Amino acid sequence: MGATTTEGTGLGSVTSVKPPIYNGVVKASNIIVDALKDYRIDLEASGNITADGDLTTHGDLTADGNVSANGYIRGKAEGQFLNNCFYKSTGIVTCNTDSDTTVLSVTYTPASRSSILYIEFHTTYAVNGGGADDFRSAINVGSTELTWRDQTWINGAGGGTRSGTIFPIAGIYTNSSLANKTVTITVRQNGSNDTLTIDKGSCLMRISEFAHES
Numbered sequence: 001m002g003a004t005t006t007e008g009t010g011l012g013s014v015t016s017v018k019p020p021i022y023n024g025v026v027k028a029s030n031i032i033v034d035a036l037k038d039y040r041i042d043l044e045a046s047g048n049i050t051a052d053g054d055l056t057t058h059g060d061l062t063a064d065g066n067v068s069a070n071g072y073i074r075g076k077a078e079g080q081f082l083n084n085c086f087y088k089s090t091g092i093v094t095c096n097t098d099s100d101t102t103v104l105s106v107t108y109t110p111a112s113r114s115s116i117l118y119i120e121f122h123t124t125y126a127v128n129g130g131g132a133d134d135f136r137s138a139i140n141v142g143s144t145e146l147t148w149r150d151q152t153w154i155n156g157a158g159g160g161t162r163s164g165t166i167f168p169i170a171g172i173y174t175n176s177s178l179a180n181k182t183v184t185i186t187v188r189q190n191g192s193n194d195t196l197t198i199d200k201g202s203c204l205m206r207i208s209e210f211a212h213e214s
């Protein structure tokens with residue numbers, strides 16, 4: 001693997017030549033990683049390490065300065081943050097039926113085939129009328145209901161909610177493939193004769209992905 005050198009030789013940049021190696025370590029002020037792609041060695045640079053392709057290490061990568069990438073930096077350890085996506089929409093959604101009404105539906109492409117998706121949805125909403133009413137919201141991934149919320153209004157003086165609210169809503173989905181995931185927020189009457197109205201301009205969905213060892 002290249003020539004052998006000693007420390008303190010004043011080695012400058014390693015570019016396209018075979019790298020000088022000292023006790024299995026390349027030491028230089030600046031290192032172009034593409035020049036070293038065929039070597040399994042350690043790198044010590046007092047300047048920059050530049051990679052036009054992938055940079056793979058079987059040990060630790062430590063930086064006293066910044067790590068910048070035009071692509072992505074992702075860890076595989078349990079709980080490591082992988083990706084974050086935000087979704088908004090426009091228009092008005094009304095629900096006055098006991099069948100599921102779609103509020104927002106998005107397609108998410110996982111960054112990993114083994115991960116956890118944290119899904120949350122926020123919006124404002126209003127229900128007309130009065131008396132006893134009940135509405136139900138849900139997060140669905142594909143055809144599977146991931147989680148749900150229920151809100152119940154009493155039929156009495158002062159009215160008011162006697163339960164939790166249908167929004168915001170959040171859930172956790174265990175992902176096991178790179179296939180696209182259809183994430184849908186739905187709402188329906190669950191014992192009501194009134195109409196629920198959502199201004200989708202107030203909607204915000206966030207999907208955060210974290211590493212998970214299956």
